Amino acid sequence: MTTPRIYKTEAVVLRQRKLGEAGKIITLYTPNYGKLDAVAKGVRRPKSRLGGHLEVLTHTAVMLAQGRNLDTVTQAQTVESFAPLRADLHRLSRALYAAELVDRFSPEGAESYHVFQLLLATLRRLSTARKVDTVLRCLEMRLLSLAGFQPQLGRCVNCERALAAAPSYFSPAAGGVLCPSCGQEVAGARTLSLNALKVMRLLQSGSFAEVSRVRMNPALAREVEMHLRTYLIHVLERDVRSVAFIDRLRREDLWEPAAAPS
Ligand SMILES: [Zn+2]
Numbered sequence: 001m002t003t004p005r006i007y008k009t010e011a012v013v014l015r016q017r018k019l020g021e022a023g024k025i026i027t028l029y030t031p032n033y034g035k036l037d038a039v040a041k042g043v044r045r046p047k048s049r050l051g052g053h054l055e056v057l058t059h060t061a062v063m064l065a066q067g068r069n070l071d072t073v074t075q076a077q078t079v080e081s082f083a084p085l086r087a088d089l090h091r092l093s094r095a096l097y098a099a100e101l102v103d104r105f106s107p108e109g110a111e112s113y114h115v116f117q118l119l120l121a122t123l124r125r126l127s128t129a130r131k132v133d134t135v136l137r138c139l140e141m142r143l144l145s146l147a148g149f150q151p152q153l154g155r156c157v158n159c160e161r162a163l164a165a166a167p168s169y170f171s172p173a174a175g176g177v178l179c180p181s182c183g184q185e186v187a188g189a190r191t192l193s194l195n196a197l198k199v200m201r202l203l204q205s206g207s208f209a210e211v212s213r214v215r216m217n218p219a220l221a222r223e224v225e226m227h228l229r230t231y232l233i234h235v236l237e238r239d240v241r242s243v244a245f246i247d248r249l250r251r252e253d254l255w256e257p258a259a260a261p262s
Helices: 089-105 113-128 132-146 194-205 208-213 218-236 243-259
Strands: 006-019 023-030 034-040 059-065 071-080 168-171 176-178 190-192
Touching: 006 034, 006 089, 006 113, 023 089, 023 113, 071 113, 089 113, 089 132, 089 218, 089 243, 113 132, 132 194, 132 208, 132 218, 190 218, 194 208, 194 218
Parallel strands: 034 071
Antiparallel strands: 006 023, 006 059, 023 034, 059 071, 168 176, 168 190
C-alpha cells in the first residue's frame, strides 16, 4: 500500500526502545500498513502529550508524518488502554508474550488486517478471561495458520494414513502428527496423547468459545503447550523471550504453596 505523507491509523503498540535524549522508537502493528517502526519525539519527558498514548500494549489512534527513514508520530489518542493487563502480572506476562509473538511473525510492512484483529481480540480476552493460557494457545495456532505453517493434524504427515484413536507422535520438523510406526522412525518426534491431539485439532478449527469450554487438567494443558512451543521455536528458528517471564511466574506460584506450613 502506498503511504500518504501524513496519515492516520489505528495501531497496537508492540514494543518501544529509547532514542536519543527524550525520544523513542515505537513498533506499531496497524491494520493496513502491518508492522512499522515510528519515531516519537520527546515522549520520555514528563509533560509529553504523546507518552501516555503510546505505552506498550495500548490500542491507539495515531497521526504519522512520513519520513525519509522512519515515520514520526505527530498525534496519538488511546482507544483502549487494557488497564486489567497492567494490574495483574499473570495477564501482563501473557499479553507481552502475545505482542512479541505477533512481532516475530510479522515481517516489516506486510499488511494483515486479520493479524491486527487477532491481536486486539487476544488483548481483550486476556483482560477478562479466566483461562489466560488457553487464550495464548488459540493465538499461537491462529498465527501459525495465518503465516502458512498450520500443522497437519488430520493424518500421519509421513505415510498419510488416518490416525487410530491411540497415542501418536508430533514432529515440528515434519510439520504435524505421525502415526505410531512412523513416529518411532523420525528423530525429534515426541509422543502425543490422544487428548492433546483432540485439543490441538479443536484449537485449529474451533472458535475461542468452543476451546474455552474444554476442561484440561494441568498435565494436558502443559503437553499441548509444549508441543506448540517446540513447533513455534522450529518455525521462528528461536525461542520467544517473554516465555521466560510466564515460566518464572508459574515457578513462583508452584513454590509458594509447597513452602507454606501444612
Ligand atoms: Zn505414518
